[in-house]
Amino acid sequence: MNARIKHVELRAGDDGLAPGEVMLKVENVSLSFGGVKAISDISFDIRKGEIRAIIGPNGAGKTSMLNVINGFYHPQEGVITFRGEGRSRMQPHQAAASGIARTFQNVALFKGMSTLDNIMSGRTLKMHKNFFWQMLHVGPARNEEIEHRLKVEEIIDFLEIQHIRKTPVGKLPYGLQKRVELGRALAMEPDLLLLDEPMAGMNLEEKEDMSRFILDVNNQMGTTIALIEHDMGVVMDISDRVVVLDYGRKIGDGPPDEVKNNQDVIDAYLGVSH
Numbered sequence: 286m287n288a289r290i291k292h293v294e295l296r297a298g299d300d301g302l303a304p305g306e307v308m309l310k311v312e313n314v315s316l317s318f319g320g321v322k323a324i325s326d327i328s329f330d331i332r333k334g335e336i337r338a339i340i341g342p343n344g345a346g347k348t349s350m351l352n353v354i355n356g357f358y359h360p361q362e363g364v365i366t367f368r369g370e371g372r373s374r375m376q377p378h379q380a381a382a383s384g385i386a387r388t389f390q391n392v393a394l395f396k397g398m399s400t401l402d403n404i405m406s407g408r409t410l411k412m413h414k415n416f417f418w419q420m421l422h423v424g425p426a427r428n429e430e431i432e433h434r435l436k437v438e439e440i441i442d443f444l445e446i447q448h449i450r451k452t453p454v455g456k457l458p459y460g461l462q463k464r465v466e467l468g469r470a471l472a473m474e475p476d477l478l479l480l481d482e483p484m485a486g487m488n489l490e491e492k493e494d495m496s497r498f499i500l501d502v503n504n505q506m507g508t509t510i511a512l513i514e515h516d517m518g519v520v521m522d523i524s525d526r527v528v529v530l531d532y533g534r535k536i537g538d539g540p541p542d543e544v545k546n547n548q549d550v551i552d553a554y555l556g557v558s559h
């Protein structure tokens with residue numbers, strides 16, 4: 286066994302779904318901003334245990350789709366079903382509480398805070414003791430904090446960022462900031478992890494590291510992952526299935542090899558007019 290993951294106990298919760306069963310379903314979703322139709326009648330699903338990529342040219346509607354999934358945007362039409370439960374107007378904090386975590390296209394961390402504290406902030410939803418106890422720093426709140434810190438240390442080991450645990454994240458190179466942001470999302474122990482361009486702005490080595498961590502999160506923690514990514518090499522390497530959007534419409538959906546040979550997908554990437 287890989288020494289790096291020997292002590293990791295962080296696992297996605299047991300939600301009663303068997304691997305391969307549909308975890309999240311997007312049905313006939315449409316979303317407009319004024320006159321701009323960002324998403325038009327899109328349907329697809331995400332199955333438990335898979336790495337699902339959402340790809341497409343710039344402006345295709347990928348980030349809007351992720352924002353619909355985690356409740357940041359509410360579609361004018363269509364339904365999102367998570368673990369069999371239909372949700373029309375779910376808020377982001379409700380999505381998070383139900384086991385959906387996400388990272389952002391542009392790193393969204395507390396720049397003046399350390400790696401450790403940023404990842405700790407991902408535990409907020411898991412904290413049960415109230416603010417009064419936390420302020421006193423004694424009794425049950427103290428025990429709870431120790432437990433949270435242990436989880437956070439496991440994540441720090443897992444992501445191999447021990448050497449920067451005390452460093453303010455604003456001082457870190459971009460690739461490491463992205464890794465810390467992944468750590469913060471993992472601190473929520475999500476069942477479904479949404480990653481918005483996890484490799485953006487990275488060099489080749491950083492991309493290889495991030496790919497490895499994503500695969501390890503999926504394999505070792507059992508976390509289902511949906512990711513938006515522009516690097517086709519990475520997408521085709523690590524994804525189980527790929528959904529392709531173009532101008533807000535779905536133009537392809539299937540395993541990487543099938544999607545690669547889909548003529549509509551090839552045309553969209555070559556900029557063939559519609």
Ligand SMILES: Nc1ncnc2c1ncn2[C@@H]1O[C@H](COP(=O)(O)OP(=O)(O)OP(=O)(O)O)[C@@H](O)[C@H]1O
Pocket residue numbers: 318321322323341342343344345346347348349350
């Ligand atoms: N908050 C918003 N207000 C108005 N229009 C928006 C908003 N968010 C997205 N759009 C528009 O919706 C469309 C889809 O945008 P979206 O960001 O989802 O695409 P994307 O595929 O993620 O693009 P990229 O790869 O460039 O990040 C675009 O035309 C965009 O300008």
